[in-house]
Amino acid sequence: MRIPDPLAARAHGIPFGGFLQTARWGRFDENKVWHGTRIPSEGELRFLANLHLLYGADNLTDFLYWSRSGTRPDQRMPGVFDGLMTEDGKRTQLYTDAQRIHGEVQAAAKYLLPCSLE
Numbered sequence: 001m002r003i004p005d006p007l008a009a010r011a012h013g014i015p016f017g018g019f020l021q022t023a024r025w026g027r028f029d030e031n032k033v034w035h036g037t038r039i040p041s042e043g044e045l046r047f048l049a050n051l052h053l054l055y056g057a058d059n060l061t062d063f064l065y066w067s068r069s070g071t072r073p074d075q076r077m078p079g080v081f082d083g084l085m086t087e088d089g090k091r092t093q094l095y096t097d098a099q100r101i102h103g104e105v106q107a108a109a110k111y112l113l114p115c116s117l118e
């Protein structure tokens with residue numbers, strides 16, 4: 001697997017960023033047992049965000065923002081997706097955690113991003 005090169009991106013003026021897993025996805029079986037990923041903890045989100053910053057990322061995107069129950073017939077992918085916002089538009093604890101972590105990353109980035117990665 002080839003790891004993206006933030007130095008090459010910077011040299012060519014190309015933004016270098018990544019995604020934070022701010023969701024879980026899967027399905028419930030007939031016994032209401034969950035089968036799928038789990039919602040990451042605040043510590044795991046912080047680790048992922050700082051890892052991106054360590055590798056020179058100048059932008060972060062959250063995946064997935066909006067939740068889906070998996071019950072809508074027009075939903076293209078089957079399954080349940082729990083993200084930063086509930087399906088009816090309420091913020092989740094994950095939203096609060098991600099908001100705090102993005103603030104921490106922004107505060108550190110102004111000092112770390114100007115540094116040379118060489």
